[in-house]
Amino acid sequence: MPGGILNLDYYVLPENLETARKHFRQVKDVINIYSDAYGEYPWIREGFKLVEGPFEGMEHQTAIAYGSGYQDLPWLGGDYIIVHETAHGGGAMQFRSAISVISGYRRVLLPILNLYLPKE
Secondary structure, three states: OOOOOOOEEEEOOHHHHHHHHHHOOHHHHHHHHHHHHHOOOOOOOOOEEEEEOOOOEEEOOOEEEEOOOOOOEOOOOEOHHHHHHHHHHHOHHHHOOOOOOHHHHHHHHHHHHHHHOOOO
């Protein structure tokens, strides 16, 4: 990242540690795709966090509550919660000027992400 190093921190349940290590590799790609399209991640200094919890997901300025069970959607090529909530929390404040309706991300940006996320 041009503005500095973005620290990625993950807080997961011990029994999900190995799964999370593999599954969360896509976070770098998602953030890079958004940054290429809409500008640098706005909170480099604060970092980016995923925090496992009992609910599907919710964005916050520099952290995402994550609970979607480590599932990638075939049509998306990645995890919907990571892609969707990163758009809201990770970049929404900066990206709003590019797309005025945040919920429009899933109609506009998710199909684009599907083209660029690595397929396993």
